[in-house]
Amino acid sequence: xxxxxxxxxxxxxxxxxxxxxxxxxxxxxxxxxxxxxxxxxxxxxxxxxxxxxxxxxxxxxxxxxxxxxxxxxxxxxxxxxxxxxxxxxxxxxxxxxxxxxxxxxxxxxxxxxxxxxxxxxxxxxxxxxxxxxxxxxxxxxxxxxxxxxxxxxxxxxxxxxxxxxxxxxxxxxxxxxxxxxxxxxxxxxxxxxxxxxxxxxxxxxxxxxxxxxxxxxxxxxxxxxxxxxxxxxxxxxxxxxxxxxxxxxxxxxxxxxxxxxxxxxxxxxxxxxxxxxxxxxxxxxxxxxxxxxxxxxxxxxxxxxxxxxxxxxxxxxxxxxxxxxxxxxxxxxxxxxxxxxxxxxxxxxxxxxxxxxxxxxxxxxxxxxxxxxxxxxxxxxxxxxxxxxxxxxxxxxxxxxxxxxxxxxxxxxxxxxxxxxxxxxxxxxxxxxxxxxxxxxxxxxxxxxxxxxxxxxxxxxxxxxxxxxxxxxxxxxxxxxxxxxxxxxxxxxxxxxx
Numbered sequence: 001x002x003x004x005x006x007x008x009x010x011x012x013x014x015x016x017x018x019x020x021x022x023x024x025x026x027x028x029x030x031x032x033x034x035x036x037x038x039x040x041x042x043x044x045x046x047x048x049x050x051x052x053x054x055x056x057x058x059x060x061x062x063x064x065x066x067x068x069x070x071x072x073x074x075x076x077x078x079x080x081x082x083x084x085x086x087x088x089x090x091x092x093x094x095x096x097x098x099x100x101x102x103x104x105x106x107x108x109x110x111x112x113x114x115x116x117x118x119x120x121x122x123x124x125x126x127x128x129x130x131x132x133x134x135x136x137x138x139x140x141x142x143x144x145x146x147x148x149x150x151x152x153x154x155x156x157x158x159x160x161x162x163x164x165x166x167x168x169x170x171x172x173x174x175x176x177x178x179x180x181x182x183x184x185x186x187x188x189x190x191x192x193x194x195x196x197x198x199x200x201x202x203x204x205x206x207x208x209x210x211x212x213x214x215x216x217x218x219x220x221x222x223x224x225x226x227x228x229x230x231x232x233x234x235x236x237x238x239x240x241x242x243x244x245x246x247x248x249x250x251x252x253x254x255x256x257x258x259x260x261x262x263x264x265x266x267x268x269x270x271x272x273x274x275x276x277x278x279x280x281x282x283x284x285x286x287x288x289x290x291x292x293x294x295x296x297x298x299x300x301x302x303x304x305x306x307x308x309x310x311x312x313x314x315x316x317x318x319x320x321x322x323x324x325x326x327x328x329x330x331x332x333x334x335x336x337x338x339x340x341x342x343x344x345x346x347x348x349x350x351x352x353x354x355x356x357x358x359x360x361x362x363x364x365x366x367x368x369x370x371x372x373x374x375x376x377x378x379x380x381x382x383x384x385x386x387x388x389x390x391x392x393x394x395x396x397x398x399x400x401x402x403x404x405x406x407x408x409x410x411x412x413x414x415x416x417x418x419x420x421x422x423x424x425x426x427x428x429x430x431x432x433x434x435x436x437x438x439x440x441x442x443x444x445x446x447x448x449x450x451x452x453x454x455x456x457x458x459x460x461x462x463x464x465x466x467x468x469x470x471x472x473x474x475x476x477x478x479x480x481x482x483x484x485x486x487x488x489x490x491x492x493x494x495x496x497x498x
Contacts, residue, residue, distance in 0.1 A: 190220075273304055297460075361389045370385075392410055
């Protein structure tokens with residue numbers, strides 16, 4: 001069957017789609033031990049998609065025991081890296097073969113446009129699995145420089161059982177950023193998707209088995225953070241916890257790790273990323289296109305969203321006008337329409353949060369340039385118009401707090417030092433953009449920014465070869481690249497006397 005080309009064709013596929021809401025433990029779909037379920041509601045139209053298993057401590061115990069047993073047996077952990085690589089490549093290929101189904105599940109579940117679910121989310125998830133698999137038999141251990149009668153070996157070993165708690169904004173992609181290196185290095189994984197978007201994680205669990213990953217190596221536990229998420233974070237037999245989500249929850253997970261077994265905790269948390277445009281930006285039109293995309297893509301539900309646009313005074317008014325014009329291409333539409341660029345926010349709670357931030361911006365004196373209201377309410381779904389605020393200062397709530405919606409705060413500055421000061425005046429340090437024709441200024445600014453990623457004369461660049469993560473309260477560790485493997489392995493020194 002060819003990929004649907006119209007909203008009507010995608011809707012026909014959605015109408016015939018069979019959706020599984022069960023947990024996946026030891027290679028089988030199953031109900032939660034308690035029998036409890038919750039409604040999975042589509043933000044597109046407010047309709048219930050499925051009843052999803054609401055897992056808790058009992059399910060976590062079973063899943064972790066299953067993961068531990070298969071790890072200790074060595075079915076996967078002791079498999080030769082080249083063989084694990086082959087399985088991971090098959091796993092990636094199965095995601096590609098099921099691209100339309102997975103993209104449709106993603107769009108129905110969390111509201112993103114189908115055009116991006118296919119070409120960004122599913123395609124990127126498959127790349128993450130394949131790249132990690134391809135890399136694992138090309139990573140060498142080390143020999144220490146020793147005397148002639150000694151050998152010092154430095155080796156990496158799989159850490160054991162990994163609990164991965166992933167967010168609702170890129171459910172499949174963020175899961176595969178974790179699954180790729182975790183599985184490729186031989187670990188077992190218990191995956192906890194967000195209760196707001198659990199469907200693709202549930203589906204890909206079966207694809208992992210079809211690819212040849214042994215039963216128990218990947219378990220999926222849908223449910224709520226305060227139940228099954230907390231249970232995994234406190235579990236005494238989980239070796240490593242990896243998380244992408246809010247800074248508030250990231251801090252709590254660190255506490256849980258300390259209260260339990262000091263499990264390794266790796267966190268990719270929030271952001272309030274500055275996108276800095278100097279007077280000498282090489283192309284203001286390109287900067288405007290990038291600024292609009294940086295805040296409206298995925299409805300602004302992006303940790304790296306360029307939510308603070310820092311503009312040097314000389315080009316501020318012109319750039320705001322250009323961005324307002326570009327934002328016309330990002331007005332919300334039905335997510336199953338292939339022409340739609342901006343879909344629904346994930347749920348009513350998130351819509352309420354975004355609208356509350358917009359009201360605070362007006363109340364604190366920012367100038368509302370565009371947007372600022374709920375739209376398409378007649379659909380039964382949850383949509384908000386991309387919003388631009390001018391005359392923002394860095395102490396306003398909309399400039400300080402992560403909104404996770406399409407709300408752009410434009411802040412004026414005078415000169416490089418002022419831009420750097422404002423950019424770094426945040427608890428976050430995930431990403432930043434710099435627009436200038438001066439190569440020295442570009443390098444000096446990039447070095448001064450307390451940010452894990454800096455993009456010069458574009459926004460949101462990089463691929464699987466570049467690490468992803470941040471400074472300060474944006475988290476620790478890195479996803480993607482060879483650096484991601486550090487999170488899923490322990491380093492062992494073995495010293496031999498000859």
